[in-house]
Amino acid sequence: MITPLSLLVSHQYWENVRPQGFSLPQCQSCKAFHFYLRPACPGCGSLDIKAVLTSGRGSVYSFSIVHRAPSASFEKDVPYVVALVATDEGPHLMTRLMKIKPQDVKIGMRVVVIGWRTHRDPADQVSEGAAPPLFEPDLS
Numbered sequence: 001m002i003t004p005l006s007l008l009v010s011h012q013y014w015e016n017v018r019p020q021g022f023s024l025p026q027c028q029s030c031k032a033f034h035f036y037l038r039p040a041c042p043g044c045g046s047l048d049i050k051a052v053l054t055s056g057r058g059s060v061y062s063f064s065i066v067h068r069a070p071s072a073s074f075e076k077d078v079p080y081v082v083a084l085v086a087t088d089e090g091p092h093l094m095t096r097l098m099k100i101k102p103q104d105v106k107i108g109m110r111v112v113v114i115g116w117r118t119h120r121d122p123a124d125q126v127s128e129g130a131a132p133p134l135f136e137p138d139l140s
């Protein structure tokens with residue numbers, strides 16, 4: 001049985017869409033993208049929502065540098081960057097920025113999702129692991 005998109009919590013959503021690539025919920029009525037998941041389109045109220053493959057690109061809307069590990073499992077990671085990324089399709093996502101020194105992160109810098117198939121990178125390789133989407137600087 002397939003669970004409707006609107007009933008999935010965030011990590012379940014990412015596990016669910018991983019085989020098709022980095023996809024965001026899109027209203028099939030007004031074509032607006034949104035995220036987090038909602039039972040109905042926040043723009044028009046339609047219940048016809050599908051996960052649609054996106055560019056995987058965006059820009060840093062805001063960020064914070066974490067210096068104090070929230071738990072022992074994060075101690076090896078600090079300092080690290082938690083960012084709000086504005087995707088090119090519109091929705092903002094909370095994520096981590098990888099492969100960049102925290103002091104080099106700038107508001108507005110271009111970023112790209114790591115390890116997920118996108119419509120600009122339609123390679124047949126299946127994404128690795130079960131990690132949620134992380135981003136890195138877009139050097140293209």
Ligand SMILES: [Zn+2]
Pocket residue numbers: 027028029030031032041042043044045046
């Ligand atoms: Zn809509």
